[in-house]
Amino acid sequence: xxxxxxxxxxxxxxxxxxxxxxxxxxxxxxxxxxxxxxxxxxxxxxxxxxxxxxxxxxxxxxxxxxxxxxxxxxxxxxxxxxxxxxxxxxxxx
Amino acid sequence: xxxxxxxxxxxxxxxxxxxxxxxxxxxxxxxxxxxxxxxxxxxxxxxxxxxxxxxxxxxxxxxxxxxxxxxxxxxxxxxxxxxxxxxxxxxxxxxxxxxxxxxxxxxxxxxxxxxxxxxxxxxxxxxxxxxxxxxxxxxxxxxxxxxxxxxxxxxxxxxxxxxxxxxxxxxxxxxxxxxxxxxxxxxxxxxxxxxxxxxxxxxxxxxxxxxxxxxxxxxxxxxxxxxxxxxxxxxxxxxxxxxxxxxxxxxxxxxxxxxxxxxxxxxxxxxxx
Numbered sequence: 252x253x254x255x256x257x258x259x260x261x262x263x264x265x266x267x268x269x270x271x272x273x274x275x276x277x278x279x280x281x282x283x284x285x286x287x288x289x290x291x292x293x294x295x296x297x298x299x300x301x302x303x304x305x306x307x308x309x310x311x312x313x314x315x316x317x318x319x320x321x322x323x324x325x326x327x328x329x330x331x332x333x334x335x336x337x338x339x340x341x342x343x344x
Numbered sequence: 345x346x347x348x349x350x351x352x353x354x355x356x357x358x359x360x361x362x363x364x365x366x367x368x369x370x371x372x373x374x375x376x377x378x379x380x381x382x383x384x385x386x387x388x389x390x391x392x393x394x395x396x397x398x399x400x401x402x403x404x405x406x407x408x409x410x411x412x413x414x415x416x417x418x419x420x421x422x423x424x425x426x427x428x429x430x431x432x433x434x435x436x437x438x439x440x441x442x443x444x445x446x447x448x449x450x451x452x453x454x455x456x457x458x459x460x461x462x463x464x465x466x467x468x469x470x471x472x473x474x475x476x477x478x479x480x481x482x483x484x485x486x487x488x489x490x491x492x493x494x495x496x497x498x499x500x501x502x503x504x505x506x507x508x509x510x511x512x513x514x515x516x517x518x519x520x521x522x523x524x525x526x527x528x529x530x531x532x533x534x535x536x537x538x539x540x541x542x543x544x545x546x547x548x549x550x551x552x553x554x555x556x557x558x559x560x561x562x563x564x565x566x567x568x569x570x571x572x573x574x575x576x577x578x579x580x581x582x583x584x585x586x587x588x589x590x591x592x593x594x595x596x597x598x599x600x601x602x603x604x605x606x607x608x609x610x611x612x613x614x615x616x617x
Binding site for chain 1: 399404490491533535541542581
């Protein structure tokens with residue numbers, strides 16, 4: 252289980268401005284360099300800004316929201332909100 | 345002998361210092377915190393115990409204690425972003441904290457201890473307003489209220505009762521004020537925040553009901569209703585009410601002297617003395 256790696260990434264980009272700016276410039280390259288392991292699903296979801304999938308995989312929302320606050324992986328607050336809410340709605344159906 | 349002379353419940357929104365700096369002392373948050381600070385000063389504390397919740401800044405998933413006490417002669421913070429508030433040292437009393445730790449473990453509560461630690465906004469924001477010189481020693485007691493499984497409300501109240509007994513068995517005549525830090529209904533980056541928003545207050549009715557229980561001193565009702573199901577409706581940080589419930593367990597004889605709800609932010613301010 253590597254979801255903790257996504258949690259680490261979310262906290263690291265919130266705390267480390269240089270890392271955050273590097274991810275903003277080139278997310279794919281930086282994700283490949285990031286010193287933790289991700290599953291293929293996690294990697295694909297991160298690069299697609301698919302926070303709905305990450306939310307269902309158990310990424311901590313408090314941490315994950317920093318991706319949207321900093322505009323990482325193409326996210327805005329509105330996009331983030333819509334995807335997280337849709338994923339929760341889909342889970343209930 | 346040390347004694348608990350009062351208790352203060354407050355929120356800890358990390359944006360409040362910047363909000364007050366921007367909006368001025370006439371804004372609601374400033375007014376509420378000014379009143380709480382006046383009460384804090386009347387109580388003349390020699391030491392503060394603060395029940396609080398770390399936001400994955402001091403602890404992380406590799407090591408996430410359900411309840412932990414800070415045992416050191418000082419700590420630092422904030423270790424997260426609190427606009428307009430600088431990183432600083434906060435005095436503490438390691439010997440007193442060690443006594444509280446040993447006493448609670450002896451009473452059957454398996455608290456972890458933490459040394460050489462930093463704290464996040466959940467400790468620094470209340471102190472920024474209540475004790476702006478950061479001169480009163482502070483002992484933080486961290487309760488994991490955000491991430492399931494949380495301790496039960498009954499367990500948190502019982503921890504508070506045990507901490508009260510431990511304070512009273514400390515031989516030095518310390519005047520101790522207990523702080524409960526946190527909100528009643530708040531969602532941060534989760535699916536309960538309003539559409540298009542990253543934060544929100546999903547269950548203002550719960551905030552109102554908590555206020556009613558506090559004002560009626562109906563603590564048993566509050567404990568019975570502060571359940572995981574209620575937290576699942578009130579937002580992903582709403583478990584912070586457990587910090588207030590632990591604080592309520594420390595009270596013996598003090599009466600609610602001031603209560604002010606702040607429904608916009610899903611929280612309240614209250615003083616018992």
